[in-house]
Amino acid sequence: MTAFCATHQEIYDEVLMSYKICEDYDVLLPKFVAYGGFILSHTSKPVIIEDQDLVDSFLPPLPDEKGWPHMWIDPERPLMFGNLIMPSGFYYEFRMKIHDAMVRAKEKIKSVAKDFEKIFGRNYGNGLIQEYKMDGADVGMVIYGDLALQMEQAVDDLREEGYKVGMVKLRYLRPFPVEDIIEIAKKVPLLSVVDRATAFGSPTGGPVSCEVKTALHDVKGTARILPMINGLGGREVKGRIQA
Known part of the structure; x- marks a missing residue:
């Protein structure tokens, strides 16, 4: 996923929202939080850093091995990460799963934007x-x-x-x-x-x-x-x- 930010505050806010979006079990995709070089990257402006307790109330708790089985090492359930997938294997199916997750992410982005506004009071449209x-x-x-x-x-x-x-x-x-x-x-x-x-x-x-x-x-x-x-x-x- 790729999100574009217009302000320093939006960069901070988008990072918070990204955890809730990307780590959702129906999404599980990486994400770029993009912003302008020089205009934002080499300048500074005041940013509201939210209280940790408020952030914790917004972000869900980290799932255990039952909620995120792919993130836990279990010798009884061996997994491979980052290995080469041959065209004759599951490459096609794997790419389709990424596409499907990207499509599902739209509704998640919208719901997270609503949740963010309720808790922190900053509006980002419908999220998209x-x-x-x-x-x-x-x-x-x-x-x-x-x-x-x-x-x-x-x-x-x-x-x-x-x-x-x-x-x-x-x-x-x-x-x-x-x-x-x-x-x-x-x-x-x-x-x-x-x-x-x-x-x-x-x-x-x-x-x-x-x-x-x-x-x-x-x-x-x-x-x-x-x-x-x-x-x-x-x-x-x-x-x-x-x-």
């Missing part, structure tokens, strides 16, 4: 995406990572100028929130997807633009997609360019 002023919008800016904060200001500025613009912050690239993107794309005429990476030779723009277009490929009556690329390599994105 976070909308900002999308009600009545004619244009939706699809964005991820730390640019989301700048985009919020750009949306506010454009709204003051009379433009009906909103923002959709992608919190996860994997699993990709296909259903959420389809629902949003049915409500606005145009979605502009802002990538901070290139996809050399691709006709669809950046990698996230490709994901959005693929999600909407077979769906009728959805928004036109306008790919954009900005802020490569951590370069600063000017406010007027944003707007």
